[in-house]
Structure formats: C-alpha cells, structure tokens
Amino acid sequence: MRDDNTERAADHPGPLDLPDGHGADPAPTDANQQPFSLVDDVFALIEDGKTYAEAEVRFQKSRAGFVGNRIKGAIAFGLGAFGVFHLALIAATVGLVIALAPIVGPWGATAIVTLALIAAGIALLWLLKGRLDDIRDAFDDGESE
Numbered sequence: 001m002r003d004d005n006t007e008r009a010a011d012h013p014g015p016l017d018l019p020d021g022h023g024a025d026p027a028p029t030d031a032n033q034q035p036f037s038l039v040d041d042v043f044a045l046i047e048d049g050k051t052y053a054e055a056e057v058r059f060q061k062s063r064a065g066f067v068g069n070r071i072k073g074a075i076a077f078g079l080g081a082f083g084v085f086h087l088a089l090i091a092a093t094v095g096l097v098i099a100l101a102p103i104v105g106p107w108g109a110t111a112i113v114t115l116a117l118i119a120a121g122i123a124l125l126w127l128l129k130g131r132l133d134d135i136r137d138a139f140d141d142g143e144s145e
Contacts, residue, residue: 096113097109
C-alpha cells in the first residue's frame with residue numbers, strides 16, 4: 001500500500017531538472033552536526049564578492065577603452081571643425097576687405113576690418129576676464145583682502 005505522498009508524486013511528477021537529493025530531509029543525522037555552516041556562508045559571500053569585483057573591473061576597463069576610442073574621434077572631428085570655421089572666418093575677413101575696398105579704398109577697408117576684429121577680440125577678452133574672475137572668486141576663501 002502506498003502512502004498519500006507517494007500517490008501525489010506519481011500523479012504529479014516534479015520538474016526534471018532537480019538534483020537527486022532534492023526533497024531529502026536536510027536535518028542532521030547527528031545531533032551536533034549542523035546542515036549549514038555560517039563560516040561556509042561567509043566564505044561563499046567573500047568568493048561571490050571577489051567574482052563581482054573582478055567582473056566590475058573588467059566592465060569598467062572595457063568601458064574606459066570604448067570611451068577613450070570615442071574621445072580620440074571626437075577630438076579629431078572637433079579639430080577639423082575648428083579648422084574649417086577658422087578658414088571660413090579668414091574668407092569672410094578677406095571678402096569684407098574686398099567688398100569695402102571700392103567704397104573707402106584698400107587701405108581704409110583694411111583698417112576698418114582690422115579695427116573691428118581688434119574690438120571684437122578685446123570684447124571677448126573682457127568677457128573671458130569676467131569668467132576667470134568668477135572662477136577665482138569661487139575658490140577664494142575670503143582671507144586675502
């Protein structure tokens with residue numbers, strides 16, 4: 001005669017991927033023996049932490065390599081764009097001198113364009129000085145007066 005648990009197991013078979021000892025009584029056979037050890041759990045936790053740290057280091061290294069590669073390309077494109085804009089400004093300056101030459105003469109056109117560029121440069125330097133002063137003030141501890 002089969003008991004109720006055996007009948008239920010025959011009617012509803014369990015998953016096929018369970019280990020052989022699954023469902024066995026985890027209670028120790030000896031009264032002094034424990035089924036799980038806290039020391040074993042701590043060692044397993046340390047081992048898992050090491051594995052996680054190694055995986056994280058590998059991930060960060062690969063990410064740094066990817067970013068480094070992208071930064072190289074970004075710098076190259078940035079320098080290319082700077083060069084093209086620089087050439088465009090030179091062409092605009094020359095064109096402005098040529099356009100003003102019939103009106104005020106070649107020397108007058110050169111003087112007007114040069115003075116306008118110097119004024120624009122001074123204005124940009126003034127704005128730069130203001131930004132640098134703001135940065136200096138942010139790091140000033142207030143002791144030097």
